[in-house]
Amino acid sequence: MDAVEYTPTFDQYAWTFGGAEPALRVRPGTAMRLWTEDAYSGRIRQSTDLPSACVDINFINPQTGPFYVEGAEPGDTLVLHFVDLEPARDWGVSTTIPFFGGLTGTDRTALLQEPLPEVTWVYHLDAAKRSLTFEAARSDFRLDLPLEPMLGTVGVAPGGREARSSLVPERFGGNMDTPEMRAGATCYLGVNVPGALFSVGDGHYRQGEGEACGTAVEGAMNVTLIVDLIKGGAPVWPRIEHDDAIIAVGSSRPLEDAWRIAQVEMVQWLGQLYGLDRMDAYQLLSQTAKAPIANVVDTNYSSVVKIPKGLLPASAAYDGIHRHLRESAAALRA
């Protein structure tokens, strides 16, 4: 299985979902090896680099893409299977940013208090140990944490003629910032415009759920994925499948609305998988759901619902395409 390779130059990045010209056209079934820049556009490289000095607010979350998928029409289901996410650098970086993050006032939770201090933490990656070293900036503390690569941003063009910043998580996916978007995951997104126009970016070498301070261990990433397409069947909100779980992601504010969205999406998915009446699906969900928060810092908050496959009867969502893509991925790696 061959793979299309694509490494954008700076002026080839997209900064929105929708509103950007396609970088490439690909056919369903195509494997792609993509390079993604980090959320800071690579401008934060050492602990003395502070976002307010080094980062232009108009150049955050550069997107690799968008890619036009041949044959994709509104109402179809775009399928993205993540084969590998490999750090493209031996360091990642996290920062606090004035009036951005979960435990500070923001432009939305608008308050009169002074901002928190701006701090940059650089994490060094030990490729052999697959670990990242956290060095405290204002205390005497050092800790190795496991490398757990994920993509913050995976999305398609929105409908309704909109173009949305790559900072936005929404119905179209986007900046959901969930650790569930990792190698081995298959993501299902409803197509809103011809060609779907998907893009990826915002690699995280690791991230806690909620992304409390507003940034993960941000890092450039080599992304290997397989694109596929299901005619029709568009989910209303993003769905993800792992070998061991089915997942839905809701993004809105307040956080309870993001949670409600994901829960209703999962009620519908359970109904589709098992022929369950809505009330029975609601009950099954109530006793089996995991409900990790993804982010409480972006323009919408994201809430994940996740049901372990081990709790559910065997089923083959989307005709078993996840299993099929896992096999293709294995072939690709071989």
Next chain:
Amino acid sequence: MDAVEYTPTFDQYAWTFGGAEPALRVRPGTAMRLWTEDAYSGRIRQSTDLPSACVDINFINPQTGPFYVEGAEPGDTLVLHFVDLEPARDWGVSTTIPFFGGLTGTDRTALLQEPLPEVTWVYHLDAAKRSLTFEAARSDFRLDLPLEPMLGTVGVAPGGREARSSLVPERFGGNMDTPEMRAGATCYLGVNVPGALFSVGDGHYRQGEGEACGTAVEGAMNVTLIVDLIKGGAPVWPRIEHDDAIIAVGSSRPLEDAWRIAQVEMVQWLGQLYGLDRMDAYQLLSQTAKAPIANVVDTNYSSVVKIPKGLLPASAAYDGIHRHLRESAAALRA
């Protein structure tokens, strides 16, 4: 190690945190074997029993207690270690209740729509397999789910002269409805009134995170716990310790405020454990937190933050009292 046994009669239940006379006085270090009735006061026993017909709204979430802990003063830390949670019946029950739950309008999210159907699901417990059978009410579907007992409600009397319904999760603990409150957990609660006046109840044979429909698999429970006391050091919000994680629980509305509360509590705990500056603790939290939602259905929503001990340097929270209580528990079981 001896254990105080206590099985209340119906008129001995408490229905509030605060405002009830102590059922017993106990010394720190005491083991207790307590019987707790289910959230419905045992009135829902078969699938034709509907809450609107069978349950008096004034008799929900009966509490076993409160217990006066000798020597407990405001500012102290009450320590409750859960040794065993064993179902006291061979069936549990879950229902939908009109205008109650996460995916319906409620008395708070007040809407004009008609209520959802009222449905009762009875789960049969197979003690040998430690499983519960879900039988769909309106579809042809049946599924065994693992028994995973937990307590919905663990709390002390609030401060400020208040008495709060046993449906409330708050700073004093209460109806947090988190699956983290299981056998093996140690719960730390700030003491607000002399004697702490703690109580427990609302056993769940299993529950998904979020408790979407508003009720878990509710069931009477035999609870074995050890009470202990630390002078001073009261956490602002409830903390929980497992063998493999440290946890904080925030309860408020909207859900992002519950999340913020738990996160700030954990920033403080990390600072206490490792001498970390607040910004460094914020960063460490951001990259290591698990953030499961506990409930989005009670009078306050509850959000959990959980850091795996495996990610953190070894430490002994509260002078290692959790490990000590685990050993006492083992002795108690022997």
Next chain:
Amino acid sequence: MDAVEYTPTFDQYAWTFGGAEPALRVRPGTAMRLWTEDAYSGRIRQSTDLPSACVDINFINPQTGPFYVEGAEPGDTLVLHFVDLEPARDWGVSTTIPFFGGLTGTDRTALLQEPLPEVTWVYHLDAAKRSLTFEAARSDFRLDLPLEPMLGTVGVAPGGREARSSLVPERFGGNMDTPEMRAGATCYLGVNVPGALFSVGDGHYRQGEGEACGTAVEGAMNVTLIVDLIKGGAPVWPRIEHDDAIIAVGSSRPLEDAWRIAQVEMVQWLGQLYGLDRMDAYQLLSQTAKAPIANVVDTNYSSVVKIPKGLLPASAAYDGIHRHLRESAAALRA
């Protein structure tokens, strides 16, 4: 018409709704002249008095009452008509309080930022001009504002065996902090316990809608009111009637839920007044409502819905009791 007079000593104040013994028993139809202390228990008297130094958090919002209304039973409607609200001192005071208020992080919107500065502003009252002088504390600015007395806190004992702090606005009324609670207003509250057990307090010499900084121009108040009782007919949430408007107040979080509560209460009231179908009442509300926010700073946020009587057909809510009480009030003043 005679009036019962009552001026509590410090140890006669109540600090909760529910959980306090009645100060007096009164019959429906009784006029009362009550003295209410300010929210700070009178401890802030000059601009150098700061809340963190002068005020004990356990002694905020002293309540005058509670009063046991003869014959009041759960399900009845307590009627309080405010005849006069007259400042009892020639100064009032407002402060910022660390981590309290609408434009700062709080114990609920828990953040890591430093608190805002603590400032006390003393307003001098010119009784002849009925004005208050605002003197800026940190700028060169001085401004006379009209005296517009109101009561922050009017409530009955809650149901469900609860006792709630006098800082709480809820279904039982309480600390709603709406400028609509002024002389000439009639307040309707559902009775939850025998005797209703109402209390009043937290006088404001004036307050903006929202009470942004967390405190109004707080001041001791001489309150003249008439108590009345309607058997049955308890509104779910507090209602208020003026000569020129009907009003409902919802209190919850997030603020949209407080808004929804008040809107639904008004849909019901419109239905009762005009025999309207629920959808028609919803439509009428949509085109006629005023929706001033009351507070975004208390333990619940409060949202007001207000329909000018001038827009509506003539009607006599609660059999015209407001008009009757206006006449009694005029007689009382004469």
Next chain:
Amino acid sequence: MDAVEYTPTFDQYAWTFGGAEPALRVRPGTAMRLWTEDAYSGRIRQSTDLPSACVDINFINPQTGPFYVEGAEPGDTLVLHFVDLEPARDWGVSTTIPFFGGLTGTDRTALLQEPLPEVTWVYHLDAAKRSLTFEAARSDFRLDLPLEPMLGTVGVAPGGREARSSLVPERFGGNMDTPEMRAGATCYLGVNVPGALFSVGDGHYRQGEGEACGTAVEGAMNVTLIVDLIKGGAPVWPRIEHDDAIIAVGSSRPLEDAWRIAQVEMVQWLGQLYGLDRMDAYQLLSQTAKAPIANVVDTNYSSVVKIPKGLLPASAAYDGIHRHLRESAAALRA
């Protein structure tokens, strides 16, 4: 003073803020007479026309514009003074729409309940009496209400390369749905892109605050306005000036965040007008603000803060441009 006249054909409407080509270029100081279609694109004309059958979701809130203002650069302040808003038809219409509105579950407050009934109410306009007749659809009730024309939607192109649906209220203005946007109002909007690219639409013949059911009395409108430009001085969020009040509008979710945004914007404005320290401005705001809710139904909720000029010292915001435009408007009408 001459006025540019512009009546778009259907295919000349814009459906987004940003992302549309300018319809005209105008110089600051230009008067314009614009025709705006109603929110339903004119497709609902009688009580049997229901939105789900007659309205295409992609053709809601048609915008007249956008207009390119010569010389407008990012950071400038666009000034729109509304001279006249006159109904262009002798009827207006309001509807409920499934899963849209304030007292129903929505695509965001995602619930499992059935939708509310879909109802259309046609209001007849009596031009002489300047009144609208409400005829209840499901009850025997009829009521004349005053005509009070306003514009739901006034906005410029957003920054950050975004294009947003004309259903969105945001920092750029847009679908704020506040009755404050009436004849006599001057609206100040920060410019984000060269030419500002403003548009207007969504006329309401009257609307209650909050727009509870999701739609006002929607109607085509003849809009007369004067465009002006101030170099620099862009407000962060929309500001409005009347003869008797200064106003700011915040739009976000949850509603308390919309409120916070507007409050902080007003603290800044008060500081600019009177040289007030931030804490003093916070205090002045707290005792003088009116806080009507604008909408709780759109993609963002909108909260208004309004300070009566009568409470404040005389001042001339933006060098008195509002008074100047009022005079120009009078000349235009003459």
